[in-house]
Structure formats: structure tokens, C-alpha cells
Amino acid sequence: MAKAWGGRFQQETDLRVEAFTESISFDRRLYEADVRGSQAHARMLAHVGLIDRDECTQICDGLDEIKSEIEAGDFEFSAELEDIHMHIENALIIRIGDVGRKLHTGRSRNDQVSTDLRLYVRDCIDELDGLLVKCQQAFLGRCEQDENIILPGYTHLQRAQPVLAAHYWLAYCEKFQRDRDRLQDCRRRVNISPLGAAALAGSSLPIDRIFTARELDFDGVAANSLDISSDRDYLIEFVFVLSLIATHLSTWCEEWIIWFTTEFSFITFPDSYTTGSSIMPQKRNPDVLELIRGKTARVVAAVPQLLILLKSLPMAYNRDLQEDKVAMFDAFDTVKACLELTPSIVTGAEMQRENIDSRLEDGFLDATALMEYLIQQGVPMRTGHATVGKLVTHCESRGCRLADLSLSELQSACELIQEDIYSVLGTKNAMKALISFGSGGEKPVADQIKLWQEQIGA
Ligand code: ARG
Numbered sequence: 001m002a003k004a005w006g007g008r009f010q011q012e013t014d015l016r017v018e019a020f021t022e023s024i025s026f027d028r029r030l031y032e033a034d035v036r037g038s039q040a041h042a043r044m045l046a047h048v049g050l051i052d053r054d055e056c057t058q059i060c061d062g063l064d065e066i067k068s069e070i071e072a073g074d075f076e077f078s079a080e081l082e083d084i085h086m087h088i089e090n091a092l093i094i095r096i097g098d099v100g101r102k103l104h105t106g107r108s109r110n111d112q113v114s115t116d117l118r119l120y121v122r123d124c125i126d127e128l129d130g131l132l133v134k135c136q137q138a139f140l141g142r143c144e145q146d147e148n149i150i151l152p153g154y155t156h157l158q159r160a161q162p163v164l165a166a167h168y169w170l171a172y173c174e175k176f177q178r179d180r181d182r183l184q185d186c187r188r189r190v191n192i193s194p195l196g197a198a199a200l201a202g203s204s205l206p207i208d209r210i211f212t213a214r215e216l217d218f219d220g221v222a223a224n225s226l227d228i229s230s231d232r233d234y235l236i237e238f239v240f241v242l243s244l245i246a247t248h249l250s251t252w253c254e255e256w257i258i259w260f261t262t263e264f265s266f267i268t269f270p271d272s273y274t275t276g277s278s279i280m281p282q283k284r285n286p287d288v289l290e291l292i293r294g295k296t297a298r299v300v301a302a303v304p305q306l307l308i309l310l311k312s313l314p315m316a317y318n319r320d321l322q323e324d325k326v327a328m329f330d331a332f333d334t335v336k337a338c339l340e341l342t343p344s345i346v347t348g349a350e351m352q353r354e355n356i357d358s359r360l361e362d363g364f365l366d367a368t369a370l371m372e373y374l375i376q377q378g379v380p381m382r383t384g385h386a387t388v389g390k391l392v393t394h395c396e397s398r399g400c401r402l403a404d405l406s407l408s409e410l411q412s413a414c415e416l417i418q419e420d421i422y423s424v425l426g427t428k429n430a431m432k433a434l435i436s437f438g439s440g441g442e443k444p445v446a447d448q449i450k451l452w453q454e455q456i457g458a
Pocket of ligand 1 (some may be wrong): 322
């Protein structure tokens, strides 16, 4: 088969070179974006008179047919034709002859591949946004299910202060919201048209780049052909956002893996989301959560992979750039698969209320509330901190809780302590005492639940 670029070549390409340089094995998924981009390009060529109306119709119809063939699985791919762009153009030429040979007027594969990738990433962003909303809704849904459950809040994985379980769930809503915001911000830079930058320098033909940008719903046209044909910033940004989404999912998984241990026993999962051991009959392992955590490694690794790919490239296009897709597709597929599983795991899990409650008075979760009580009685914060510290040591030596201390014992530590201290001591009281905006107490959490319901309530 004659190569599209074969004019100046006298020898056939070595078959091993063909196999080495091909990208069709992974870029065929760009077919839809490629057809969309080419149809817009053809309409532009007709608009400025570089082809006539009839030729434009033949090209657009031919491309539609090729697209259907690919979707039906009837299209033949071969390493000989390198990439998806050559495949589609070649199929068009076979179909409509010389008219098909006009499609590539005023463009190059360099602006074409960037256009396709931007269209593809734009669709990915929109899809991810929908998946993230579903995850937020799943966590928001738990708030009602787990009403009144109090959880120990941890720092350093040591018991710190109590919060409502809903506060944990809404924390994930916040994280995913920032991911969604980041995606939208990234989308603004993705959504710029490179089409017509051609190989690197633009074109001497009277092409209309604003026309194609409008046709493809781009928000603007890139102003420098050299820059835009070498630019992959948008891919790095996109993959970075993917890596943050994966990191958020991974930390959630880590937390729930810990909660699922016999030691914690905070949570259980339906059998359908756990797996067994081939040797230990009693085992029920949180493999799905572990794999979400594990797969995060390659999503995160895609960020340095792309940075390293770009860091030594002179302007403008270099074939190295073909490798950008390998990293991005894998990162996207991985995050998408994780996000698709997440809502059912979140919804299907069950909190072990009794186990949680039975140990809720352990670990002095009310110590900070006691200190803040002292502050309200006029005790300087550092003094209050030291006083409560001493009381905690005293309790530890006696094997009791702060709430078990008598009023006179408490008063001997600080005479400003009154009978009303017992409405602050104890984990439940300490949770209720949290009133500041954004805290894990009843009122602030209820306010946030309401806001989230208004925003994403299903
Ligand atoms: N398959 C190539 C890529 O993914 C398309 C661009 C090829 N351009 C070139 N001048 N060889 O980057």
C-alpha cells in the first residue's frame, strides 16, 4: 500500500519500523473525534471555496459511512497505515477517490491529532463530571442512613475529637467538588482550537480557523501555530486532575480498609464487593478497595511520565508526542473504572453502629471540649491545655474516663469548673459542643447536608 507521505521515498519501510512506529493499536479510539474534526474541516474548506459544496457533501457522507463501519466492527486496521488519521483518510480515498485526496488541504496530522485529542479530552471531562456527581450523591445518601452515628475523628490515626459520621461523608463531597471544579478549569484550556496550525507554521491557503473552531464548539482559536502544535499542557493538567481524583479515592479506600479490620470493625461490605482467600477459609478481603488504592499508582505515574516526555522537546511537533496518548488513555480508563464502582460500594457498605458506640468513650475524645469549657470560664488556653492534660494522666492511672471524675476531683484541678461540666463531658456531648462553622457537630453538619442536598440531591 502506498504511504500518504511516500512521494520522496524510494524504498519500502522496514516492517519492524512499521510495527515500532504505529499508534493505531491505541489511537483508534480517537476515530469519532477524528471524523468530527475532519467534517468540520471539510465544511470550512467549502466555506472558503477550496473545495465545492458537492465535494464537501461527498467527504462528510463518506466519513459518516467510515464511522459506522468502525462502530460495526467491520473496519480493518493495519500497522501499515500508522494511525487513526491515516486509516480514515485512506478509507475515504478508497471510497470517493480524488475528492478524498482534498480533505487534508490546509492541515497536517500535527494539528489534526491535537484537535482530536482535545475533542476527546473534552468528552472525557464531561463524562468524569457525571461520574463524580454520582459519587457525591452516594456519600450524601449515607448521611441519612447513618443519622446520629458519631465517629472518632483521628489525627495521626490517634483518637482526637468526635464528629458525626455525616461529617466524614460530606468531606468526600467536598473533595470531589474540588475535582469537578478543577476539571472545569482544565476544560477551558482544553477547549481551544489548534486546527489550521497545520504542520507548525500555519498555511498560505485562505483557511478560516474561526469557522472550524465554531463548528467544533471550541471557545477560541490558538493564536500561535508553533506553540499550539507542540502544546500538551492541557494533557498534563488533565492527567494531574485524574491523579488527584485517584488520590482522593485511594485515601478513602485506605480509610475503609482500616475500618474493615477486626481491630476497628467500623464497617462491613456486601459479599458481592469482597473476595476470599485461596487458603484461609475465614477470609473476606476488601480487594476492590485495595485495587482502587493500587491502581492509583499508575494514574499518579502518568503525570511525571508526560512531564518527562515533554521536557526536552524542541518546538514544534516531535514524534515523541505520539506517546502522550498511552499515558493519558490508561490514566483515564483507570479512574473511570474506579469511579464507576465507587457509588455502589459507598451505598452498599454498612456501618457497625454497635461496635462503634461500644468504644466511643475510649481515647478521651472529649478532652478538647473540656479544655474549651475552661477557656470559656476565663482560663488561658495554654493553662487549660495543661490542666486537662494532667486530668487525662490522672484518668489513665485510674483506668477511668474524664466523665467518671467527681466534681470535687475536677475542681481540685481547676476551681472554675461547675456542675454544668457534665453536659460537656462524654463523647456525645463533646460532639454536640462543636458549633463553629464547618465543624462536625449537629447544627453545622445539618446545615451542610441541606446545602449539598440543594446542590446535588438526587
Ligand atoms: N500518530 C501521530 C501522533 O500520535 C500523529 C502525528 C504524526 N505526525 C507526523 N508528522 N508524523 O502524534
